Amino acid sequence: MKALEFVIFDLDDTIYPRRAGVMQAIGTRIHRYVVERLGLDEEAAMLLRQDYLARYGTTMRGLIIHHHIDPEDYLQYVHQVPLADLLSPAPRLKAVLDNIPAEKVIFTNATREHAARVLRTMGIEQHFTHIVDVRDMEYQSKPHPAAYRQLLTLLDANPQACLMVDDSARNLRPARELGMITVLVGNGQEDGVDFVIEEIAEIGEIMRQLLLEGWKVGKREG
Numbered sequence: 749m750k751a752l753e754f755v756i757f758d759l760d761d762t763i764y765p766r767r768a769g770v771m772q773a774i775g776t777r778i779h780r781y782v783v784e785r786l787g788l789d790e791e792a793a794m795l796l797r798q799d800y801l802a803r804y805g806t807t808m809r810g811l812i813i814h815h816h817i818d819p820e821d822y823l824q825y826v827h828q829v830p831l832a833d834l835l836s837p838a839p840r841l842k843a844v845l846d847n848i849p850a851e852k853v854i855f856t857n858a859t860r861e862h863a864a865r866v867l868r869t870m871g872i873e874q875h876f877t878h879i880v881d882v883r884d885m886e887y888q889s890k891p892h893p894a895a896y897r898q899l900l901t902l903l904d905a906n907p908q909a910c911l912m913v914d915d916s917a918r919n920l921r922p923a924r925e926l927g928m929i930t931v932l933v934g935n936g937q938e939d940g941v942d943f944v945i946e947e948i949a950e951i952g953e954i955m956r957q958l959l960l961e962g963w964k965v966g967k968r969e970g
């Protein structure tokens with residue numbers, strides 16, 4: 749029988765919708781970091797961020813490789829955003845998570861402190877057994893394949909027993925190549941993923957569909 753043991757959630761723009769504005773606030777902090785620490789003007793900073801994002805998946809990865817920045821200094825700086833003003837408790841999502849009997853995991857290019865603050869603000873922190881963050885990935889952010897290998901090692905998980913949900917189709921590609929079920933959230937239609945949903949609470953519908961398809965959903969036995 750096909751068994752689903754882990755549901756793996758991206759954090760930013762996945763667990764809450766993009767319209768919340770958290771990533772926009774973080775983006776503003778990233779921009780200021782690049783301007784201040786590298787001494788660039790506004791336009792040069794913007795071009796540099798676009799270039800690193802395209803080449804490495806995150807600005808941070810490019811800053812580490814080319815400017816030898818201290819990742820901890822960077823992470824601390826960029827996550828100083830007023831989460832309590834941007835996010836609120838999410839009772840509907842909480843109910844959906846309650847009904848998913850598999851282990852729930854956060855897999856994020858941010859820090860576990862930022863993830864924990866987001867989950868706490870939304871009132872859903874107790875649902876997650878693991879937060880796998882950018883330090884756990886040794887700063888090799890998604891979509892670098894090493895990040896996914898590290899995730900599977902830390903969870904001691906078989907990729908065929910995992911479902912991953914992310915707002916980035918690019919981040920889902922390596923997961924699908926490993927054999928995970930992939931769900932794109934909040935980003936329209938996309939080839940190359942198994943399911944597309946508009947917002948995260950719809951993950952409950954995906955679970956029902958998998959059960960109908962004969963999947964057994966639950967924590968690993970023994």
Ligand SMILES: [Mg+2]
Nearest residue numbers: 758760761915
């Ligand atoms: Mg995201």
